[in-house]
Amino acid sequence: MEQLTWALPGGAQSAVLSAEPDGALAGEVWLERLAERLGCPLRILDPLGRVFWGGWVEQITWQSGNLEVSATLAGMSNRVVCRYPLEQVTAGEWGRWAAGEWQQDDASVRRYGRKESLITLPMPDARLAEQTALAHITGSRSQPRWHTRHCPDHHPGVRMRITARGWWQRLDWICDQEPRGLLAHLGGGKTRQVLGRESSAIKLAQSFRVEQGFSAGQLWLRAAAVGSPQDGLRCSVCADDNGRPGALLAESTLPAWAFSGGFRWLLWELDAPCSLAADTHYWLVLERAGALDGQHYFVLESDDGPGYALGELRRWNAAEWLLQAEDLRFCLPAMQQTSELIAGLPPIEFLQGVRVWQSSGVWQPQWRTLKKTLRQTLETWLALGTQAGSQLSAVVDGQRIVQVFSLPHTPQVDLQISQTEQLPFIPEELLGGSLAIPFPQLHNLCRVESLRYTPQQGLRLQTNL
CATH class of the missing domain: 2.60.120 (Jelly Rolls)
Known part of the structure; x- marks a missing residue:
């Protein structure tokens, strides 16, 4: 394990792991296995068997000697739509764009899940929009990208590196749109x-x-x-x-x-x-x-x-x-609290649900044009905070449930030091807040003020004792 990171919003952000597999296997065998791992879930467990870091495999790199071959899902899209401007330029944002039919590579969607992409044309041409989306899908861009390069550093054996992303980052795979919630005469x-x-x-x-x-x-x-x-x-x-x-x-x-x-x-x-x-x-x-x-x-x-x-x-x-x-000419968009908009999102295939712990009191239009990814929309809503002035954030927990809460986050998580003096913890529960830890020699809980972990120094805690 080379690196694990977490960040708000989202929780698990990135992971880099490396290994030196059996060098007896031919390079062609490893090349065939590369694509099979892309998009797969990746979980790193703590000593208690809980999900310490969770996400999915974005890129796998194989190196032998000075030759490096990598396969990545970055830049790939297997479900595409193309939008184009309408000639009625005074219709506002609500009537500015039209879009063709979604085009998708069914085999790629079944293998990796839907990874959507929006293409924008500068001219009002419905036929060209259809052709552009179809050309994208029928080409090679609905499959993983392969790259080969010569590395200046020679590696004597075979080395494989896995780069993974958190589930929050995968929300960029979904193009956000909500056509409902608009009463207008444009x-x-x-x-x-x-x-x-x-x-x-x-x-x-x-x-x-x-x-x-x-x-x-x-x-x-x-x-x-x-x-x-x-x-x-x-x-x-x-x-x-x-x-x-x-x-x-x-x-x-x-x-x-x-x-x-x-x-x-x-x-x-x-x-x-x-x-x-x-x-x-x-x-x-x-x-x-x-x-x-x-x-x-x-x-x-x-x-x-x-x-x-x-x-x-x-x-x-x-x-x-x-x-x-x-x-x-008028327009009345339906308004909802941002917390309601988040809680009311349709099911997401790689997540298990959404749990919102506090009403925001901040209102935004329900209607949304085809423009942003779902992650961008969620982060826009979270950045608006609450009516009371507190900040909103979110993490995807180990069960792949999006937890939305206000900061500072104060979860009640009890941790017990094991006999080996290891301290198991789940980073998503620590982000944005404090943690109560029962020490065996104390009858009361102490509050952790800060926490820092590095492979060289291990876990360091600062409490209010």
Whole structure:
């Protein structure tokens, strides 16, 4: 064993092991055995038989004399999708990309598990996207990469080195995407609604229907300012009252300086998420925060007609709500706490589940475009921490369960010193926290303040005694 490392988030991070196998076996035999070990689980056990380090084999290197041959899963992908931009460039992140069908090498997926990859085209071409993904799979990139090189250091016998990664790193094998959780009307853009210039347009109200209940925390609309308004634009979520805006449920005001730069998607963020019930109509009501001004006002972008079938647009003229022959462009993503998003992830084939020990109180959209790996998404959520200000982290334990917790981590793990004075421990349980150890000569627990292990010096503990 040359090296074992652990890190947060994730736990087991990397391992390097080397051996000198039976030199009587021919080099061809070892070369055949290399690929058979790639992707396989690797466990290193402590003296009690518990998983001390757990992960999977990423690379195996064989050296004889000055010749080195290696096989690796790095750079391989056996399930590929290609995305391309849509011509509707004003649809925002929610309508910017389309993707072709997933293409996969079935034999490689069965052998190594699915290792996904996303290819991005710069031009809107659906046919080229399909061809690009298929070409990747039918080529050699769905198989392990082999490398041969001449080593300056001569090794007299045969040496084999295994490089392994932790299960957290394997989350990079999965492309993250969640198409659910989006209530939006994105089309159009050629027509506009003036707001706050004169008494004929004091307010605008766009109704929408919620088919599945969700929590709304972000209100997106395409808008701009004319002149230099000094107030802002208020966006409210209201209940429906016989086809007209009713009781106020939540509101947010966007200051005028946020409207600089012409028409673009702007965000009104609610202080607290607003719960919207299923099979119910609601309204987005917009009005300026200050007085009417004929020179400085706001403009909302709409579609080219009444294109949203589940709602309507009305304008308030100080006397009545007048029906408009178009609809506003809007987007309401469903919001969830990051702890709920993590706990609600679909099953992952190489993990046994997820356990979240604390609600985060931090809300993020459920909908996610095809862009990041699952590991990148999880680390983004963890980095947001909790509403109370503490940091969130996670480890994959010896049973391959993702444990999500806040820092500092204080697990109650009891360790007993054996007769040989060896101290067995599981690093994932120590990361981010302290540890209580019962010494035979003490009746109370002592607290370990720090722990350091090296092959040369062994295990060193610093306690609060």
